[in-house]
Amino acid sequence: MTSPSFTPLTPLAFLERSADVFADKTAIVYGDRRVTYREFAAEATRLASALRAIGVGPGDRVAYLLPNLPEMLVAHFGVPLAGAVLVAVNTRLAPAEVAHICRHSGAKVLVVDAGLHATVAPVVDELGVDHVVTLTDPASGATPDERVGGSSYEDLLARGSDDPLPWTVEDERSTISINYTSGTTGSPKGVMYHHRGAYLNSLAEIIHSKHSPSSVYLWTLPMFHCNGWCTTWAVTAIGGTHVCLRAVDPAEIWRLLDTEGVTHLNGAPTVLVSIANAKQAHPMKNPVVITTAGAPPSPTVIGTMNDLGAEIVHVYGLTETYGPYTVCEWQDGWPALDPAERNRLLARQGVGNLVTDGIRVVDAENNDVPRDGKTIGEVVMRGNNVMTGYFADEEATANAFRGGWFHSGDLGVWHPDGYIELRDRAKDIIVSGGENISTIEVEAAIDAHPAVLEVAVVGVPDEKWGERPKAFVVLREGQEATVDEIVAHTRERIARYKVPERIEFVAELPKTSTGKIQKFQLREREWGDRTSRIN
Structure with missing residues (x-):
């Protein structure tokens, strides 16, 4: 018997409600295509039914390798409606990385865009899935590669029915999605x-990014990244309109800002820089709320976007925290401050959002550091928007949750007003344009070159991307290699965005007496006297 005072929480309820309350309202825009909330729910239902028809059962994983298309939004509801778990795969990964994620997650199905067949074709026999389904987007101009095989998305939907399915779950703590993130071991970990x-x-996204049923949200943030910071579900919950964007193109962004009446978008500071510096840039016709994270936005970027008419909401989080965990909340006195001082305050990571258990900065013994804006400690989190754990990796989960809090690996200070500000990273992770890059993974790829004896990779400041990897390479005695050769070799092994453009050949790497490479010396040289080690 169901309880009248308790219902397990699930984002599925959001689409059920909006399909009822906003049935004929435009839910999704993509080019000339318009999808109402009634149609949105109907396709999610048909997808769920079709997945069940091909053997997908409760808890099974369904992988999606798609750009920001309407079908990717549908997947965020249709896959869990089938009782399955969505695995949204980064479209920028190399073939071997995509194959690893499909195998590690145990995905039964891979839905892939025809424009990404070049990624899948070389490893199609290594995916370990039962079904490969291809979506062909006319806007891409891409045609399916015969080597991929499988069926079409239309064929998949034809296997389904329109019979209603319950928009409910029995266990609210059952897994809805697994998002893979780079780890310090180099192998991506599945965040549940x-x-x-x-x-x-x-709900926190709706509140802190100030969404309403009038919201028109432009998809500049990849839906594969933390399920679009949960905005796939949030905008649907409030009955706003999703404007899909296949690729981040500043000219197209400005066109959509003007023609679709966009009110909101999310993105890393690099996206903001590209928007602000586009030749089409001009004062916005209506106020646009831009929520940014992935790297701390510089006060200059904040000021530039404000001048164009945007309101910046600065958030911070990790894949392990469903995306945004903190928000830099505005205070009443800030508008009267000098713009430079105000933008400096806004560049801080802030305080825990409404649904968190707050945020702390702790020392090695898990004690709070002083709130003096000077003492550096590790940022830790806890609450409902912290992951269940790493899929099939109990050891990594236990390490991340030591002391009853999630350890971010990010180092920061705690200011007297309770706001935190990042200073460095404890993990060997570089955040470049909002994407995580494991230095160990990059090092392994470079080290595979036969002329390389040793290599160390660190993050260095970059005006466009915030950070980029730089490699320090020691060659084997009697061997030769050029920067171009190392780059070409590395591109064969990992995604192009992870490959360092800057490679410096050195005679030796700084080491401790026990032979451990001292990366901090390399970082010191590259970052100089900057107060922050996160650009």
Whole structure:
């Protein structure tokens, strides 16, 4: 018997409600295509039914390798409606990386865009999935590669029915999605989100990014990244309109800002820089709320976007926290401040959002550091919007949750007003344009070159991307290699965005007496006297 005072939380309820309340309202825009909320829910239902028809059962994983298309939004509801778990795969990964994620997650199905067949074709026999389904987007101009085989998305939907399915779950802590993130071991780890956390973090996104049923949200943020910071579910919950964007193109962004009446978008500071510096840039016709994270936005970027008419909401989080966990909340006195001082305050990571258990900065013994804006400690989090754990990796989960808090690996200070500000990273992770890059993974790829004896990779400041990897390479005695050769070799092994453009050949690497490479010396040289080690 169901309880009248308790219902398990799930984002599925968001689409059920909006399909009822906003049935004929435009839910999704993509080019000339318009999808109402009634149609949105109907396709999600048909997708769920079709997945069940091909053997997808409760808890099974369904991988999606798609750009920001309407079908990717549908997947965020249709896959869990089938009782399955969505694995949204980074479209920028190399073939071997995509194959690893499909195998590690145990995905039964891979839905892939025809424009990404070049990624899948070389490893199609290594995916380990039962079904490969291809979506062909006319806007891409791409045609399917015969080597991929499988069926079409239309054929998949034809296997389904329109019979209603319940928009409910029995266990709100069951897994709704697995998002893979780079780890310090170099191998991506699968971060598990549960229905309850996705539901609550979506509500936090609505509140902190100031969404309403009038919201027109432009998809500049990849949906594969933390499920679009839960905005896939949040905008649907409030009955806003999603404007899909296949690729980040500043000219197209400005066109859509003007023609679709966009009110909101999310993105890393690099996206903001590209928007602000586009030749089409001009004062915005209507106020646009831009929520940014992935790297701290510089005060200059904040000021430039404000001048164009944008309101910046600065958030901070990790894949392990469903995306945004903190928000830099505005205070009443800030508008009267000098713009430079105000933008400096806004560049801080802030305080825990409404659904968190707050945020702390702690020392090695897990004690709070002084709130003096000077003492550096590790940022830790806890609450409903912290992952369940790493999929099939109990050891990494236990390490991340030591002391009853999630350890971010990010180092920061705690200011007297309770706001935190990042200073460095404890993990060997570089955040470049909002994407995580494991230095160990890059080092392994470079080290595979036969002329390389040793290599160390560190993050260095970059005006466009915030950070980029730089490699310091020691060659084997009697061997030769050029920068171009190392770059070409590395591109064969990992995604192009992870490959360092800057490679410096050195006689030796700084080491401790026990032979451990001292990366901090390399970082010191590259970062100089900057107060922050996160650009």
